[in-house]
Amino acid sequence: MPDLRLACKVLSAVLLVSALVAGCSGSDRGQGTDPGTPGRRRTTTSSATTTLPALERTGSTYAVPERLPRAAAGTPIAATAPRPDDGFAGATRTELLYHSVDHAGTDVAVSGTLLVPKGTPPEGGWPIVSWGHGTTGVADACTPSATPNLFYNEYAQEVRSLLAAGYAVAASDYVGLGTPGLHTYLVGDDLGPAMADIVTASRKLDPTLAPSWFAIGHSEGGEAALWATRAPQSDPRAHLAGAVAIAPGSGLQAALPAVMSGGAPADLVYATYIVAGLSQVDPTVRIDDHLGPAGKEHRDLLLESGCLLDAADALAGKVPADVLSLTPEEASALSTKMAALGNPENTKVDGPVLVLQGETDQDVPAGLTTAMVDKLKALGSDVAYRTYPGLNHDQVLGPSMCDLLAWLAAHGGRPVQACVPEATDMS
Numbered sequence: 001m002p003d004l005r006l007a008c009k010v011l012s013a014v015l016l017v018s019a020l021v022a023g024c025s026g027s028d029r030g031q032g033t034d035p036g037t038p039g040r041r042r043t044t045t046s047s048a049t050t051t052l053p054a055l056e057r058t059g060s061t062y063a064v065p066e067r068l069p070r071a072a073a074g075t076p077i078a079a080t081a082p083r084p085d086d087g088f089a090g091a092t093r094t095e096l097l098y099h100s101v102d103h104a105g106t107d108v109a110v111s112g113t114l115l116v117p118k119g120t121p122p123e124g125g126w127p128i129v130s131w132g133h134g135t136t137g138v139a140d141a142c143t144p145s146a147t148p149n150l151f152y153n154e155y156a157q158e159v160r161s162l163l164a165a166g167y168a169v170a171a172s173d174y175v176g177l178g179t180p181g182l183h184t185y186l187v188g189d190d191l192g193p194a195m196a197d198i199v200t201a202s203r204k205l206d207p208t209l210a211p212s213w214f215a216i217g218h219s220e221g222g223e224a225a226l227w228a229t230r231a232p233q234s235d236p237r238a239h240l241a242g243a244v245a246i247a248p249g250s251g252l253q254a255a256l257p258a259v260m261s262g263g264a265p266a267d268l269v270y271a272t273y274i275v276a277g278l279s280q281v282d283p284t285v286r287i288d289d290h291l292g293p294a295g296k297e298h299r300d301l302l303l304e305s306g307c308l309l310d311a312a313d314a315l316a317g318k319v320p321a322d323v324l325s326l327t328p329e330e331a332s333a334l335s336t337k338m339a340a341l342g343n344p345e346n347t348k349v350d351g352p353v354l355v356l357q358g359e360t361d362q363d364v365p366a367g368l369t370t371a372m373v374d375k376l377k378a379l380g381s382d383v384a385y386r387t388y389p390g391l392n393h394d395q396v397l398g399p400s401m402c403d404l405l406a407w408l409a410a411h412g413g414r415p416v417q418a419c420v421p422e423a424t425d426m427s
Contacts, residue, residue: 053078055097055111060146062097062178064109073193074200074234075099077109082116082206087148087156090118091163095145098201101232102175103189103281103341110194111178113145113171114202116209117163125210126168127241127413128202130195131159132217132224133171137307138185138276143178144171154397155218157425161401162216166414168209170202174224176280182303185277186220186249186342192227200235211235212412215243216404218397219364222248222355226344229351242352242411244404245344247364247393250372253339256331260320265312266363268323272302272311274338275324282337290330294322345372349381354407356400358391398424 055078056063065077077097085093093115100110116126136142136151149156150171159169175190176183184190195215203209217225222245229243252274259271272295278285291299298314300306306314315323326334340346353376357369366387373385386403388396402419409416 052076055080055095057095057146057178059140060143060178061140062095062109062111062143064097064179068099068107068109071099071107072234073099073101073107073232074197074204076201076204079205084118085115088115088160088163092116092118094205096198096201096205097179098197100175100194100197102193103184103187108175109179110175110197111143111145111173112194112198112201113150113169113173114198114205115159115163115169115171116206117166117168121208122166122414124212125208126166127210128199128213129162129167129169130199130213130215130225130228131155131162131169131171132191132195132215132221132228133174134217134219134221135185135270135273135308136177137311138176138183138273139304139306140178141305142183142307143173145173146178153425153427154394158218158397158401161405165405165408165416165419167214167408168202168206170198172198172224182276182280183273184280185273186223186252186338187277187281188223188227188342188344188346190281191220191224192229192231195224195228196231196240197234199238200233203235203238211238212241213238214241214408214411214413216246217244217248218246219393220249222246223250223342223344226349226353229349229353230347240351241413242354242408243349244354244356244407246356246400246404247358247361247369247396248344248355248372249364250343250345251339251368252342253335254368255338256326256335257328260324260326260328260331263320264362265315265318266308268315268318268320269302269308269311270363271320271324275334276303278334278337278341281341285334285337290325290334292320292322292325294318295324343372345375345379348379349376349383352382352411353384354404355383355385356396356404357385357387358393358396359387359389360391361393361396363393394426395424398422 079096144151172194215225215228225243279287399421
C-alpha cells in the first residue's frame with residue numbers, strides 16, 4: 001500500500017467550501033493498489049450555486065445511491081473535495097460520480113477523475129482532454145480513479161504530459177468499474193457516452209474549463225475515444241474538436257477464434273473479459289457456461305478481485321481450453337456479437353481523428369489497425385494515421401506524445417511550446 005501524504009488546501013471563494021483535509025498521492029503502479037477510503041465529509045461543491053454530496057469509497061468501490069436521482073446525462077452526483085496532487089505536478093484532483101447513459105438507454109452512475117493544471121487558466125478556460133484508459137480488468141479492484149497513477153505509470157506519464165501542455169484531463173472509469181456490476185468491456189455504446197458525459201460533469205464542477213474538448217485513449221480507451229465522437233453531446237455548449245486513438249481495439253470479430261487457436265496468458269484474460277462484457281449486455285451469454293477448469297479455479301481473480309496483470313500471471317502455462325470452454329462455432333458467434341457492439345470501424349467517425357500505432361504491437365496488431373483506418377476512410381471519416389517502427393502496444397505512448405500534441409494544436413488545442421519525445425514509463 002503506498003504511503004499517503006496529507007495536505008490541506010483552502011478552497012477558493014468560487015467553490016464556497018471550507019478548508020478540508022484530503023489525501024494526495026504519488027504515482028506508484030496502480031495494479032492491486034488501494035490508496036485508502038476517503039473520509040466522510042458533509043458536502044463538496046459542483047459550482048458556485050450548487051452543492052453535492054461528498055463522494056465516498058470503500059476500497060475501490062464508490063458509494064452509489066440505491067436509487068439515482070433523476071437528472072440528465074453529464075450531471076454530477078457526488079464529488080470529493082478538490083486537492084493538489086503531487087503525482088501530477090500539483091494539479092487539482094477531484095474524483096467524481098456522474099450520470100451517463102448505457103447501451104440500453106438506462107441512466108447509470110459512472111465514476112472518474114478530474115485533473116486541472118496548476119496555475120492561471122488561459123483566456124477561455126482550460127481545454128479538456130477526456131482520457132480513455134486501456135484494459136485494467138472488469139472488477140472494481142481495477143478502477144483507475146481509486147489509484148494514485150490512474151492504474152498504470154505509463155498512463156500517469158501520458159496525463160502529466162497533457163497537463164503540462166495546458167489541458168485539463170477528465171478520466172472516466174467506464175461503466176461498471178467502481179460502480180455496480182462488472183465492467184461492460186469493449187461495449188462501445190457504454191464507453192463513448194461515459195467519455196463524453198464526464199466532460200459535461202467536469203465543466204459543471206469547475207468553471208475554469210473551456211467548452212472545447214478532445215477524446216484521447218489507448219487500447220480499449222482508443223476504441224472508446226472513437227465511440228465518443230458518436231455519443232450524444234449532453235452539453236450543447238461543448239465542442240468536440242477531435243479524437244486521438246492510440247492502438248485502439250478493433251476487428252473484434254476475429255478476437256476469440258484467434259485466442260482459442262493459441263493465446264498467451266494476457267490474451268486469455270482479454271478473451272475472458274470479452275465474454276464477461278458480453279454477459280452484462282446479452283442475457284443469453286453466461287460467463288460461467290464458458291469457463292474451463294482453470295477459468296473456474298481462478299474465477300474470483302479473473303472477475304471479482306484481480307486485474308489484468310494478476311490474472312495473466314495466474315494463467316501462465318495454461319492453454320486456451322483450460323481457461324475457456326468454447327467450441328470454434330461458439331467462439332466465432334460470440335466474437336461476431338462483440339464486433340457488432342464494439343468495433344469502432346462499424347460506422348463513420350464524427351470529426352477529425354488521429355490514429356497512432358506501434359508496428360510491433362502484439363496486443364492490437366498493426367494490420368488490424370490499418371484495416372480499421374482503411375474502413376473508416378471508406379466510410380468518409382477524416383482520419384490521419386501514423387505508425388512507429390519498433391514500438392509495441394504500450395511503448396508507443398511516450399514517443400508519440402509530441403505528434404499528438406502537435407495534432408491537437410492544429411485542431412484548436414493549446415500551442416506547443418517545446419516537446420521532446422521520451423520513452424514510455426513501463427515501471
